[in-house]
Amino acid sequence: xxxxxxxxxxxxxxxxxxxxxxxxxxxxxxxxxxxxxxxxxxxxxxxxxxxxxxxxxxxxxxxxxxxxxxxxxxxxxxxxxxxxxxxxxxxxxxxxxxxxxxxxxxxxx
Amino acid sequence: xxxxxxxxxxxxxxxxxxxxxxxxxxxxxxxxxxxxxxxxxxxxxxxxxxxxxxxxxxxxxxxxxxxxxxxxxxxxxxxxxxxxxxxxxxxxxxxxxxxxxxxxxxxxxxxx
Numbered sequence: 778x779x780x781x782x783x784x785x786x787x788x789x790x791x792x793x794x795x796x797x798x799x800x801x802x803x804x805x806x807x808x809x810x811x812x813x814x815x816x817x818x819x820x821x822x823x824x825x826x827x828x829x830x831x832x833x834x835x836x837x838x839x840x841x842x843x844x845x846x847x848x849x850x851x852x853x854x855x856x857x858x859x860x861x862x863x864x865x866x867x868x869x870x871x872x873x874x875x876x877x878x879x880x881x882x883x884x885x886x
Numbered sequence: 887x888x889x890x891x892x893x894x895x896x897x898x899x900x901x902x903x904x905x906x907x908x909x910x911x912x913x914x915x916x917x918x919x920x921x922x923x924x925x926x927x928x929x930x931x932x933x934x935x936x937x938x939x940x941x942x943x944x945x946x947x948x949x950x951x952x953x954x955x956x957x958x959x960x961x962x963x964x965x966x967x968x969x970x971x972x973x974x975x976x977x978x979x980x981x982x983x984x985x986x987x988x989x990x991x992x993x994x995x996x997x998x
Contacts, residue, residue: 781928809984809985811985811986813989818991818994819991819992820888820977820979820989820990820991820992821929821977821989822888822989823986823987823988823989826985826986866928866929868928870984870985872942872984873919873931873934873942874919874921874929874931874987875931876927876928876929876930877928878926878927878928879927879928
């Protein structure tokens with residue numbers, strides 16, 4: 778039973794446009810949410826996080842939105858750059874991190 | 887620099903052999919985690935240390951797996967009698983608090 782779901786295995790976006798990565802969760806006890814980026818043969822790199830008491834957090838080109846009633850969060854990358862091409866993992870926690878399966882983002886020049 | 891190194895980066899072993907991986911935080915972060923990641927999946931929690939105390943273990947951590955963190959610094963993860971299903975990336979992470987965790991580069995294990 779997956780508690781954190783990323784339903785899109787892949788996403789392709791043109792350089793300069795917006796990338797929107799989505800994540801759904803089922804456990805209402807989660808109190809903190811995180812996004813990680815992963816390149817091949819490397820460990821995941823922390824990108825941005827949001828507490829369950831907020832609905833938006835912004836850091837440069839990255840913004841995370843949280844909709845608690847829908848149990849949904851999204852990561853917006855604006856503008857997208859070719860170097861953003863990687864696998865993005867959504868994670869949630871009420872103790873230990875629970876990860877989704879990831880979405881592979883390809884940003885085309 | 888993620889603040890943690892792992893050794894070895896790659897390990898190929900035959901089924902039935904024992905393997906040991908090491909995780910070295912650059913400074914003494916009080917929380918240290920081990921995860922396993924298989925192809926097409928996100929990282930899955932295995933175990934967690936606060937200083938030298940192992941506070942939580944996942945059901946994924948069978949009796950063949952053991953982890954230690956002597957003196958609250960580096961940590962080791964040993965797998966005894968390896969099976970092909972143990973083939974995965976083993977990731978170590980550190981955290982100062984209960985939320986953000988910072989991952990090392992991982993050790994890729996292949997069991998033949």
